[in-house]
Amino acid sequence: MTALSFEFYPPKTDDQRAQLDRTASKLKVHAPEYVSCTFGAGGSTLSYTSETVRHLNQHHGLQAAPHLSCVGGTREEIRELLKLYRAIGVRRIVALRGDLPSGMGFPGDLRYASELIAFIRAEHGDAFRIEVGAYPETHPQASDALADLRHFKAKIDAGADAAITQYFYNADAYFQFVDATRKLGVDVPIVPGVMPISNFSQLRRFSEQCGAEIPRWIAKRMQAYGDDVDSVRAFGADVVAALCERLIAGGAPSLHFYTLNLARPTSAVLQRLGHG
Ligand code: FAD
Numbered sequence: 001m002t003a004l005s006f007e008f009y010p011p012k013t014d015d016q017r018a019q020l021d022r023t024a025s026k027l028k029v030h031a032p033e034y035v036s037c038t039f040g041a042g043g044s045t046l047s048y049t050s051e052t053v054r055h056l057n058q059h060h061g062l063q064a065a066p067h068l069s070c071v072g073g074t075r076e077e078i079r080e081l082l083k084l085y086r087a088i089g090v091r092r093i094v095a096l097r098g099d100l101p102s103g104m105g106f107p108g109d110l111r112y113a114s115e116l117i118a119f120i121r122a123e124h125g126d127a128f129r130i131e132v133g134a135y136p137e138t139h140p141q142a143s144d145a146l147a148d149l150r151h152f153k154a155k156i157d158a159g160a161d162a163a164i165t166q167y168f169y170n171a172d173a174y175f176q177f178v179d180a181t182r183k184l185g186v187d188v189p190i191v192p193g194v195m196p197i198s199n200f201s202q203l204r205r206f207s208e209q210c211g212a213e214i215p216r217w218i219a220k221r222m223q224a225y226g227d228d229v230d231s232v233r234a235f236g237a238d239v240v241a242a243l244c245e246r247l248i249a250g251g252a253p254s255l256h257f258y259t260l261n262l263a264r265p266t267s268a269v270l271q272r273l274g275h276g
Contacts (some may be wrong), residue, residue, distance in 0.1 A: 001275065003254035004030055005164075005191070008261050009038045010048035018054070018110035024060045030193070030276055032062065033254065034130075037096050039067040040101075053087055054220070065131070066090060069098025070110040075119065078110070082123060092129040094164065095120060095155075115153070117158040127176055132156070134163040134190055136177035137170075140211035149177075162188050164256045165214050167195035168197050169239070171246040178251075191251040194244060195259065196221075196265035197236030233268065241272035248273075 006027050011017040017099040024035070037052045049066050054245040066085060070078060085093065110116050117130055131153045133150060142148035150161070168174060178190050195212075197203055200222040207214050219237055225231040244255055256265045270276060 002248050002252075002273075004032045004270075004275070005254065005256045006030075006032050006035045006266065007038065007193075007256060007258050008035060008052065010046055010052040011261070016261070021059070023259060023261050023263040024056060024237065027259065027266060028060060028062060030267075030270055033232065034065050036065040036067060036092075036256075037099070039069050048085055050088070053085075053090060057089070063091065065092035065094055067094040067096060068116070069096040070113070070116040070119075071098035071100050071108045072104055072106055073108050073110070075109045076114070078119065079123060082120060082128075086124065086127060090128065092118065092131065094131045094133075095160065112151070112154075112273075114154040114158045115162050117155055119151055121159040129162070130160045131191075132160040132163050134165045134177065134181075135211070136168050136173040137163050137211060137213055139166075140209075141236040146192055149180055149184065153186055156188055160188065162253075163190045165190065165193045166210055167193045167258060168230060169243060170213065170216060171243055171250065173213075174247060174252070175250055191254050191256050192244075192247050192252050193256045193258060194240060194269070196234050196240050196259075196269050198233060198260075200225075200232055200236075201223065232257040233265070236265070237268035237272055240269045244269060244273055 008020060008024070035056055039049045039057065046180045053064040053066045056062045063248050068078070068081065074248065095113055095116050097116070100107060110119060113132055115130065120128060120130060134152055136149050138145045142151070165177070166176065174192055181190065195203065221235055222232060225235065247255070261267050
């Protein structure tokens with residue numbers, strides 16, 4: 001059975017907390033290796049992330065990994081957060097640069113994720129397993145694809161143990177990316193990030209921001225379904241399950257699901273994969 005991880009965002013209201021509890025309870029039947037919790041750049045969800053990590057661990061018995069982004073933060077703030085994570089038993093961190101919210105002037109003491117990884121290793125040695133982001137379709141701000149690959153390698157050279165990709169719907173982009181990194185001497189696991197499809201207009205907005213391409217044949221079919229939610233969901237689950245099958249057959253080490261704190265879209269894909 002392929003190993004799984006699930007990504008959540010930190011809830012801020014009581015309704016959102018209840019929703020995350022329902023989602024975590026449903027998804028944990030799939031026995032994820034770990035779950036992760038996102039982090040708002042500039043510290044806006046700083047306490048929510050650590051609270052959520054603690055809650056997922058204590059209430060749901062899940063190994064929870066906080067995302068930690070360095071943009072907009074000082075070394076001292078990051079140092080304090082790492083101390084807190086160590087104190088509450090965190091063993092794994094997803095280390096990122098993050099994106100500066102518009103209007104925020106201070107870029108942060110650490111400019112790139114590679115600098116954050118070097119900082120974590122200098123302060124805490126091997127106490128944390130470190131995951132980093134990877135971009136099979138190239139990071140949207142990269143000057144070019146080859147420079148982006150070199151910057152990815154710099155994160156592994158700085159001490160990252162594994163990578164999770166931005167989501168994509170074109171399996172070849174992933175396989176080409178993995179091959180290119182192997183040629184550069186990178187040998188860590190590169191885990192595909194999988195975004196189930198439930199709300200197509202929302203997905204389209206996200207994808208424009210993060211540089212993920214939605215193939216024309218998927219977009220056209222989704223447009224044709226319009227408000228027919230059941231068809232959108234069923235087609236979305238079929239497409240994403242077929243993608244996962246190709247990824248697993250092609251050697252993907254595990255799958256990381258972007259759940260958006262919803263159980264149903266991820267469960268629908270996992271059911272099609274025979275995962276419960
Ligand atoms: P980096 O690896 O630092 O790269 C950022 C850009 O800088 C790239 O274009 C790269 O090519 C370039 N670059 C890197 N090093 C150099 C250098 N030395 N010189 C010049 N250019 C360089 N965002 C959040 O805010 N919170 C989250 O919780 C979060 N979770 C994520 C989880 C995953 C799995 C992924 C894939 C992304 C996540 N993001 C999150 C989004 C991420 O923060 C953004 O994509 C951000 O723009 C880049 O972060 P990074 O760590 O990949 O940056």
